[in-house]
Amino acid sequence: MGRAPCCEKGKVKKGPWSPEEDATLKSYIHQYGTGGNWIALPQKIGLKRCGKSCRLRWLNYLRPNIKHGGFSEEEDNIICSLYISIGSRWSIIAAQLPGRTDNDVKNYWNTRLKKKLLGKHRRQKQDRNSSSSSSSSRSGNINCNNNNNNNNNNINLITTQNPLAYIHDHQPQSMLLPPIPYSNQEPRFNDHSSIRKLLIKLGGNFNSNHLQNHHDDQILSKPHDLHHQEEEEEEEETISSISDQQMLKYTQSANIDLVCPNYYPLQYFPNEPHFMNGTTSTFQGQNGNYENPLMKLQGFEFLYEDHHISNGTTYNFCIDEIMNSLGFPSQEVAIDHGKMHEY
DNA sequence: AATCTGCCCAACCGCAGGGAG
DNA sequence: GCTCCCTGCGGTTGGGCAGAT
Numbered sequence: 001m002g003r004a005p006c007c008e009k010g011k012v013k014k015g016p017w018s019p020e021e022d023a024t025l026k027s028y029i030h031q032y033g034t035g036g037n038w039i040a041l042p043q044k045i046g047l048k049r050c051g052k053s054c055r056l057r058w059l060n061y062l063r064p065n066i067k068h069g070g071f072s073e074e075e076d077n078i079i080c081s082l083y084i085s086i087g088s089r090w091s092i093i094a095a096q097l098p099g100r101t102d103n104d105v106k107n108y109w110n111t112r113l114k115k116k117l118l119g120k121h122r123r124q125k126q127d128r129n130s131s132s133s134s135s136s137s138r139s140g141n142i143n144c145n146n147n148n149n150n151n152n153n154n155i156n157l158i159t160t161q162n163p164l165a166y167i168h169d170h171q172p173q174s175m176l177l178p179p180i181p182y183s184n185q186e187p188r189f190n191d192h193s194s195i196r197k198l199l200i201k202l203g204g205n206f207n208s209n210h211l212q213n214h215h216d217d218q219i220l221s222k223p224h225d226l227h228h229q230e231e232e233e234e235e236e237e238t239i240s241s242i243s244d245q246q247m248l249k250y251t252q253s254a255n256i257d258l259v260c261p262n263y264y265p266l267q268y269f270p271n272e273p274h275f276m277n278g279t280t281s282t283f284q285g286q287n288g289n290y291e292n293p294l295m296k297l298q299g300f301e302f303l304y305e306d307h308h309i310s311n312g313t314t315y316n317f318c319i320d321e322i323m324n325s326l327g328f329p330s331q332e333v334a335i336d337h338g339k340m341h342e343y
Numbered sequence: 344a345a346t347c348t349g350c351c352c353a354a355c356c357g358c359a360g361g362g363a364g
Numbered sequence: 365g366c367t368c369c370c371t372g373c374g375g376t377t378g379g380g381c382a383g384a385t
Contacts, residue, residue, distance in 0.1 A: 108352095354379100357374100358374095359371105360373100363367105364366105
């Protein structure tokens with residue numbers, strides 16, 4: 001059964017709000033509040049608007065202390081950091097930015113920030129291409145080279161510089177974000193059933209046998225349209241995938257500390273179900289569980305290189321691009337399986 | 344000056360979650 | 365447990381504007 005419309009179409013006004021409508025809505029809410037019922041509110045005050053429209057207008061524009069435009073560098077960093085951590089959950093991201101609305105953050109990300117980062121990424125890529133002869137291992141990347149020629153799944157972490165230590169030592173004060181209050185404000189992240197639920201919501205596909213049976217999930221693979229686009233724009237690139245089992249072995253044997261963009265060290269949590277839905281997995285950080293910061297985030301794919309752990313290919317994490325985009329200099333990090341991949 | 348193009352952002356749309364009955 | 369209704373959310377649209385041609 002279809003949902004009943006919240007208001008009768010044709011009887012409500014659409015489009016931009018007039019100053020009179022704004023004033024009516026604002027004064028009513030200041031005086032009486034919303035009354036807990038947005039649907040009934042426009043009728044009460046004689047506005048020919050849908051309740052949802054009133055709510056949106058109030059939340060995004062009329063309510064006190066709303067800031068518009070003029071995002072600061074610090075806000076940019078927070079948005080990037082949180083987007084990398086939790087994806088496009090704009091309401092949560094906006095909650096970390098006083099005076100900002102989810103709509104504002106979303107618009108800002110889609111129209112400017114993404115392009116800003118993309119521009120940096122492209123420039124870096126061009127720079128790397130033009131100076132590719134200088135190093136056998138690309139500066140600033142975590143490279144995992146899965147040598148398909150042997151069955152040894154040990155993956156040795158070779159770090160010329162610990163990324164965590166590096167970040168903690170070098171990040172500017174403005175980048176020292178408070179921990180995302182998942183535990184208190186986002187109970188969804190607080191227990192595994194909630195995480196399971198969330199992952200299902202995000203398109204999760206797992207069960208108790210998942211780890212044994214699910215070998216070739218499309219984790220870290222590109223959405224088709226993006227891949228197509230990049231094929232047109234750049235050189236043809238080989239896309240492969242990493243299985244959850246490979247990721248499990250990889251993270252366990254490498255004893256890897258992963259970098260969470262909010263700068264809390266993460267460790268893989270091997271005794272818990274390993275959630276792989278093609279985009280996410282679960283890690284334990286200092287203050288609870290986090291999603292895998294290395295997941296391929298929708299809309300953020302341009303930050304990822306195109307090398308993955310499966311079938312002897314190399315997975316090249318996005319951390320350097322992220323860090324560089326956020327203003328960090330490169331660090332030398334490599335994870336080698338068998339032999340160093342040459343760039 | 345007129346037209347085109349791309350960008351920005353307010354607003355809309357549809358869906359999911361959750362509470363009430 | 366089921367249905368209905370409201371709220372909240374994220375994705376998308378389209379009008380207005382500025383700069384380019």
